[in-house]
Amino acid sequence: MKPEVDLHLHTIASTHAYSTLHDYVHYAKQNGIKMFAVSDHGPDMTDAPHEWHFINSALFPRVDQGIGILRGIEANIKSPAGEIDCNQRMRAQLDIILCGFHQEVFPPQSIHINTEAMLNTIKSGLVNVITHPGNPAFPIDAETIVKAAAQYNVALEINNSSFIHSRKGSEANCERIVQLAKLHDAPLSIGSDAHIAYDIGRFDKALALLEANDFPPERIINCSMLSLLDHLADKGKALHQEFSELLS
Numbered sequence: 001m002k003p004e005v006d007l008h009l010h011t012i013a014s015t016h017a018y019s020t021l022h023d024y025v026h027y028a029k030q031n032g033i034k035m036f037a038v039s040d041h042g043p044d045m046t047d048a049p050h051e052w053h054f055i056n057s058a059l060f061p062r063v064d065q066g067i068g069i070l071r072g073i074e075a076n077i078k079s080p081a082g083e084i085d086c087n088q089r090m091r092a093q094l095d096i097i098l099c100g101f102h103q104e105v106f107p108p109q110s111i112h113i114n115t116e117a118m119l120n121t122i123k124s125g126l127v128n129v130i131t132h133p134g135n136p137a138f139p140i141d142a143e144t145i146v147k148a149a150a151q152y153n154v155a156l157e158i159n160n161s162s163f164i165h166s167r168k169g170s171e172a173n174c175e176r177i178v179q180l181a182k183l184h185d186a187p188l189s190i191g192s193d194a195h196i197a198y199d200i201g202r203f204d205k206a207l208a209l210l211e212a213n214d215f216p217p218e219r220i221i222n223c224s225m226l227s228l229l230d231h232l233a234d235k236g237k238a239l240h241q242e243f244s245e246l247l248s
Contacts, residue, residue, distance in 0.1 A: 001211065004034040005222035006201050007129060008074065008098060008157065008191025014040045015047040016195065021060070021069070023197035028067045031201035034246065035068030035225050039098050042075035042085040044105045054090040062242050068225060070239075072096040074131055076105040080113050082120025084127070091126065095237055098157070098191075100131030101138045111139040122148045128235055129189050129221075132159040132166075134173035142176050143184075150186035153234060155221045161193035163205035171209070178213045187231070189221050 009024060010017035021038060028036055038057065041048035057071040071094050075086040084099050091097065099121055101108075106117065118140055121127055133145060133156050149156050156177055162170035181188050190210070192202045210220070217223050221231040226247060229240050240247065 001207060001217050001223070002032065002201075002203060003190050003220060003222045004224050005228045006033050006036040006192050006194070007070075007072070007096065007189055007222050007228075008039050008131060008159065009036060009194040009200055010040055010074075011038060013049040013053055014045075018195060019197035024200055025064045025067050025069075027197040027200050029065065033067070033201040035070065035228065035243070036200060037070035037072035037096050037098075039072040039074040039096075041102070042073055044076050044078065044085040045102060046104060051087065051090055054086070055093050058093045063245060066246070068243050068246050070095045072098060075099040075127070076102050077117050077121050078105055080117045080120065082117060082122075082124050084121060084124075086126070095239060096129070096232060097127045098129040098131050099127040100133070101135060103137065108137050111141060114138045115141040115144055118145055119148050122152050122154045125152070127154060128232070129155045129157050131157045131191065132162050132170070132193070133157065134159070134162060134170040134177055135167045136169040136173055137167065142173070143180055146177060146180040146184050146186045149181070150184045153187060153231070155187040155189040155231070156181060157189045157191050158206040158209060159191050159193050160203050160206040166193065175209060175213065178209060178215055181219065182213060182215050185219065187219055187221050188215065
């Protein structure tokens with residue numbers, strides 16, 4: 001059940017992370033990952049790269065040493081209206097847009113306002129994945145969010161780092177999201193949220209939670225390269241041909 005694709009990792013472009021693109025390619029091969037998305041923080045974070053970093057990511061090779069590379073971002077939810085810090089010029093060059101709450105950009109609000117902000121982000125049609133929605137610092141109406149994720153085909157992330165050293169206390173919220181996603185046929189993603197290359201493909205805690213709840217692998221968008229590329233195509237980003245050498 002281990003996914004072939006890691007959608008959530010940070011390079012030294014996010015200055016609290018410690019590895020380069022080349023480092024991730026090296027450790028992807030060692031850790032059983034066939035494709036990954038570079039998803040540095042959106043520019044409204046203090047330690048994030050400038051928007052030009054994302055626009056210029058078109059320079060990334062599609063395949064390096066047999067590993068597929070996706071151009072991505074972990075954008076920030078900025079307001080209850082669902083505004084995010086990823087403009088049209090950036091989106092035009094990116095393959096995948098992850099987005100979530102970060103306290104520096106959107107301080108925690110009431111459950112009503114948090115839910116409204118996440119719901120409007122999902123409805124916007126601009127994002128593929130909501131990152132770490134189980135964060136206890138941002139309480140949400142989980143059933144409302146899961147139903148919207150199913151309706152708009154936006155994956156909710158089960159973030160492995162949340163069970164290790166970030167967002168402590170996420171377990172119960174994540175389990176409820178998994179159970180509701182199973183009930184309402186909503187898509188999930190699994191992310192390592194690696195900030196150093198050694199951790200690419202580290203999904204052990206997230207996988208244990210999914211397996212304990214018998215979550216169907218076919219509803220995990222990054223379970224395989226093909227499932228991820230099919231998801232992106234459904235969202236208007238057809239990349240099968242660009243990665244054809246990996247799919248043959």
